[in-house]
Amino acid sequence: MRHIVILNRVPSSLGEFTTSHRRQIVDALLAIAILCFTVPTTLMGLTFSLWGPIPDWIEIIIEVITVGSLLIRRRTALPMIIASVACGVATGQIVPMAFAAYSMTAENKVRHWQLVSIPLIAAATAIDYVDPGTDNFLYLCLVRALTLIYLPALVGTWVRGYRGMILELRAGMRERERQAARMERRKIARELHDTVTHAVTVMVLNAGIIHDSADPKVDRLATTIEDKGIEALGELRDLLRVLRREDEPRTAAAARNIPGLVKEAATTGTQINLDYGLPDVGLPNQVGHACYRVVQEGLSNVRKHALGSRVQVSCQARDGVVTVSVVNSRGGGRAGMSLHRLLPRSGFGLAGLEERITLLSGQLERGPTPDGGFMLRARIPFDLGSARPRGESADEVAGGEKQ
Incomplete structure (x- = not known):
């Protein structure tokens, strides 16, 4: 067959990924990045613990647990907060704590995040203070801890507010679209009632006038026209109800x-x-x-x-x-x-x-x-x-x- 026009609504490759799928992909990539940052550092012997030397396999287990807790940060922030603090105390790596501070505010999983930030800042300050690769000035350690913990948490609050604003704008846009569509349907309903319904009614009345014709063929045609006109009027009434109430017509043919x-x-x-x-x-x-x-x-x-x-x-x-x-x-x-x-x-x-x-x-x-x-x-x-x-x-x- 030639010149066939095909109309098909096929979602694009990007459209098939829902918001939840994209978030899962982002969390997986973030987990891989943190894993690549922490485990090699342990294997090269560049880590330290507040409690003294511990076996590398124990550090790796703690780091893997921390990465696993990151995958559920959108549901609950407490496991990641605890695991990141444990990872920092055991390995001296405070980067996971920065991600935990951001997640607890961006996902709005902690009500009083300012209070939760205090132990995180204290732990980061202590880890930075005993780090043999940094200075021993306590106030500088505190400033760095505030920068690495409080600033990501503050950015998370901005991100949460931006997401909420986008959702409100989309909801308002959908509501305006529904109102515009409702007004258009009512306009169409008025036009159908004032024009089409009137014309079909006149057709039915004229068919009824010639219904009793002496010619049987004409009588049958008039009967058919009258029946179809009455049927069309019923469908028009149902259509007017649909346009005004947004329901399915009862007379919709199956x-x-x-x-x-x-x-x-x-x-x-x-x-x-x-x-x-x-x-x-x-x-x-x-x-x-x-x-x-x-x-x-x-x-x-x-x-x-x-x-x-x-x-x-x-x-x-x-x-x-x-x-x-x-x-x-x-x-x-x-x-x-x-x-x-x-x-x-x-x-x-x-x-x-x-x-x-x-x-x-x-x-x-x-x-x-x-x-x-x-x-x-x-x-x-x-x-x-x-x-x-x-x-x-x-x-x-x-x-x-x-x-």
């Missing part, structure tokens, strides 16, 4: 209404072959309604552009994916063209169908067939666990019968 839709289209002279294999129970309502709209749009386009052609409608569900297709052969020529000229062309049918399928994470294919016909196919993933049998709701059953 996949089980597809055979009736095909039978109705066959009465107009279209040769249709239906291959229906969708489950009656377990298919999510939105997915079933989307399948119905695909078949409805496909048959509508056949009536407009290829009246008299042969049509193959297929509906199958395999491996968690529903595939619905409407394929027609070359049109019947003059009849199709005359109907095409008679009916107004909106151009919104396939565009709206693409949007509906995309919202369900599906894909829509459309394009000409080798024999000169046209193909419309939709693939929609679904989850049986999230579906509810439509028979459980009396309102939904009533809505399905109306269709």
Whole structure:
């Protein structure tokens, strides 16, 4: 098939990583960095302990425990604080204490972080004071300890405030978007009520006037027009409710209404072959309604552009994916063209169908067939666990019968 347009919402490689995944990656890299900083120092004999010499294997165990506590710093800060102090006392390395001070404020896991900073500063001062590689001036050791402990903790508070501000801005933006969408829906509802509903009502009334015609054929056509007009009015009322309340319409057609839709289209002279294999129970309502709209749009386009052609409608569900297709052969020529000229062309049918399928994470294919016909196919993933049998709701059953 040629010139097939495919619309598929595929997340990018960066978009698939959630915030939690990115945080786990950052914590893992940070743990590896600290491990590479502490263990080689121990192996080269550059460490010291406040309690005198201790075996290297004990130091390495303490350092590994400290790195492991860093991986859970976002859930609780106490293990990392204790482990970093123990690591500093046993090995003389106070870098893990600086990360512990930052984490306890950035993740907001310690309420009174100023009080917790005092023993950390005291431990860092003592370690720096007895370090054989530094001076023995106590005030300089205290200044360095304040710089390495209090400053990271203070930076953590700034980071926490910045994150909170970003979350508030995003929440406010989403709320403004919801309000704008709500106002737009109400505007559309008013326009539908003032224009479309009025026009359909006039059509129904006119069909009722010619209902009792002496010509049986005219009478049947008038009855069909009247029934369809009444059905359209019901759907418009439900649509107005949806636009105002953001609910699903009760009369939303399900996949089980597809055979009736095909039978109705066959009465107009279209040769249709239906291959229906969708489950009656377990298919999510939105997915079933989307399948119905695909078949409805496909048959509508056949009536407009290829009246008299042969049509193959297929509906199958395999491996968690529903595939619905409407394929027609070359049109019947003059009849199709005359109907095409008679009916107004909106151009919104396939565009709206693409949007509906995309919202369900599906894909829509459309394009000409080798024999000169046209193909419309939709693939929609679904989850049986999230579906509810439509028979459980009396309102939904009533809505399905109306269709």
